Amino acid sequence: MRVEGIENVRRVLCVFPRYTSSFGTFEYAYPLTAGVQAFMPPQGLLLIAAYMPAHWPVRFIDENIRPATAEDFQWAEAVFVSGMHIQRQQMNDICRRAHAFDLTVAIGGPSVSACPDYYPSFDYLHVGELGDATNELIARIARDPSRPEQQVVLKTADRLDMTKFPIPAYELADIRHYFLGSIQYSSGCPYQCEFCDIPGLYGRNPRLKSPQQITAELDKLLECGITGSVYFVDDNFIGNRKAALELLPHLVKWQKKTGYVLRFSCEATLNIAKRPEILAAMREAFFATIFCGIETPDPVALKAMHKDHNMMVPIMEAIQTLNRFGMEVVSGIILGLDTDKPETGQHLLEFIEASQIPLLTINLLQALPGTPLWDRLKRENRLIEDEGRDSNVDFHLPYEDVVTTWRACMGSAYQPDKLLARYEFQIQQTYPHRIEPPASRERSSWRNVKLGLTMLRNIFWKVGVLGDYKLEFWKFALRRLARGEIEYLISSVLVAHHLIMFARDASRGHTNASYYSLKLQEAAVPAE
Ligand code: SF4
Numbered sequence: 399m400r401v402e403g404i405e406n407v408r409r410v411l412c413v414f415p416r417y418t419s420s421f422g423t424f425e426y427a428y429p430l431t432a433g434v435q436a437f438m439p440p441q442g443l444l445l446i447a448a449y450m451p452a453h454w455p456v457r458f459i460d461e462n463i464r465p466a467t468a469e470d471f472q473w474a475e476a477v478f479v480s481g482m483h484i485q486r487q488q489m490n491d492i493c494r495r496a497h498a499f500d501l502t503v504a505i506g507g508p509s510v511s512a513c514p515d516y517y518p519s520f521d522y523l524h525v526g527e528l529g530d531a532t533n534e535l536i537a538r539i540a541r542d543p544s545r546p547e548q549q550v551v552l553k554t555a556d557r558l559d560m561t562k563f564p565i566p567a568y569e570l571a572d573i574r575h576y577f578l579g580s581i582q583y584s585s586g587c588p589y590q591c592e593f594c595d596i597p598g599l600y601g602r603n604p605r606l607k608s609p610q611q612i613t614a615e616l617d618k619l620l621e622c623g624i625t626g627s628v629y630f631v632d633d634n635f636i637g638n639r640k641a642a643l644e645l646l647p648h649l650v651k652w653q654k655k656t657g658y659v660l661r662f663s664c665e666a667t668l669n670i671a672k673r674p675e676i677l678a679a680m681r682e683a684f685f686a687t688i689f690c691g692i693e694t695p696d697p698v699a700l701k702a703m704h705k706d707h708n709m710m711v712p713i714m715e716a717i718q719t720l721n722r723f724g725m726e727v728v729s730g731i732i733l734g735l736d737t738d739k740p741e742t743g744q745h746l747l748e749f750i751e752a753s754q755i756p757l758l759t760i761n762l763l764q765a766l767p768g769t770p771l772w773d774r775l776k777r778e779n780r781l782i783e784d785e786g787r788d789s790n791v792d793f794h795l796p797y798e799d800v801v802t803t804w805r806a807c808m809g810s811a812y813q814p815d816k817l818l819a820r821y822e823f824q825i826q827q828t829y830p831h832r833i834e835p836p837a838s839r840e841r842s843s844w845r846n847v848k849l850g851l852t853m854l855r856n857i858f859w860k861v862g863v864l865g866d867y868k869l870e871f872w873k874f875a876l877r878r879l880a881r882g883e884i885e886y887l888i889s890s891v892l893v894a895h896h897l898i899m900f901a902r903d904a905s906r907g908h909t910n911a912s913y914y915s916l917k918l919q920e921a922a923v924p925a926e
Contacts, residue, residue, distance in 0.1 A: 649662070
């Protein structure tokens with residue numbers, strides 16, 4: 399549904415800020431693709447765009463693809479911005495540029511909802527999810543689009559039921575320029591890990607869309623030109639296990655109808671390994687990758703951060719179970735925990751070797767406002783607000799030692815031979831457990847073949863000829879070619895190349911050690 403009862407017409411410019419380079423932005427992979435320029439279409443801003451009155455002209459700009467221009471700002475009567483903490487500086491910069499045109503600027507999304515204080519210059523703060531605050535914001539701008547005298551803070555008290563959410567306005571985004579498609583089924587998570595702001599922001603009782611909404615969204619993503627993979631951005635795909643089980647047969651049916659042209663991935667807690675019936679249905683629906691916040695292989699640390707649910711099945715056993723259902727595990731890892739010891743880095747490298755997980759997002763602990771961790775560290779007087787630092791936590795170990803460990807782990811884990819060996823393992827031990835999707839007309843369309851050939855050409859030229867880890871690459875690539883594993887060659891090298899290049903930057907101290915760090919780094923795309 400859309401907001402109702404609005405008569406005036408306003409032109410709204412929705413601007414999504416640039417990302418700072420991180421594990422998950424994959425920008426080193428883009429030159430190897432056929433025109434990818436950004437990571438995932440932003441759900442929140444495209445949802446708001448779809449919720450606005452149908453007669454309002456809305457423009458959407460993702461500054462990871464191109465910056466908003468003077469012409470965009472001159473066209474608009476109001477600007478909407480949304481993003482995460484990591485985009486804070488870029489969001490404030492968009493506000494500054496919009497104000498140069500005397501435009502009203504509103505901000506919503508997870509960062510402002512957790513930390514309204516970060517955004518003193520914006521005219522409207524939309525705190526919380528889609529709901530009564532959104533209606534009020536749209537009504538105010540409809541009445542008068544000029545800048546209010548003082549900042550207005552609108553807080554959602556009554557959230558819109560997710561079954562009433564409109565399909566995000568994917569048609570406004572240039573979907574073909576994204577690395578992955580994105581979709582959201584649920585919001586919230588029943589657990590309370592100490593460092594996580596999800597339960598505080600979105601609640602512990604997951605709210606849900608209907609399976610019919612999800613298949614309609616997938617139809618629209620396909621119409622808009624998505625190829626490859628679609629990521630379920632739910633905080634925890636099995637936050638409500640019954641709902642996940644209800645959704646999956648619909649996904650299987652949709653895949654059969656559309657010729658298995660897409661693969662799925664999601665985030666879920668590791669205790670999903672205890673639910674073979676869910677895993678079997680995910681396999682049928684062609685889930686190929688699952689992100690699990692393993693955080694640390696140390697049981698004492700897991701207990702301390704209230705993530706005991708990671709230990710419901712021994713961690714290695716859980717990873718092997720997921721692999722047996724054809725799913726490659728991606729793992730979140732945190733360094734800088736109170737329980738860390740000088741040998742923690744070495745233990746992490748041993749864990750990576752034993753688990754054979756190719757992609758691990760290794761970050762330094764950061765205390766986010768609104769989390770139990772923040773409250774505890776505040777009580778212990780261990781929060782450090784220093785924008786030159788990679789974390790706001792006063793670690794138990796010396797800061798320099800923790801950062802050095804992080805850099806050493808990055809440097810070692812993502813050496814080309816080690817990383818490609820882990821992909822080799824996945825290709826031999828995990829991928830054969832996936833379903834064999836039918837060679838449908840949709841999968842072997844000319845467009846897909848052309849995309850594949852373009853990526854192959856780029857990979858051979860930019861990595862195999864111009865790259866500086868040619869030997870390791872060709873050892874891996876020739877095995878794939880000999881076995882006809884072209885799809886695996888492309889998918890592995892795209893991600894591996896990003897990780898290798900990103901880790902090199904990291905081990906030289908050129909990137910932030912915490913995904914959430916405020917330390918200023920060059921963003922991937924320069925704004926105007
Ligand atoms: S399980 Fe994941 S989403 Fe849920 S509280 Fe823990 S870290 Fe957050």
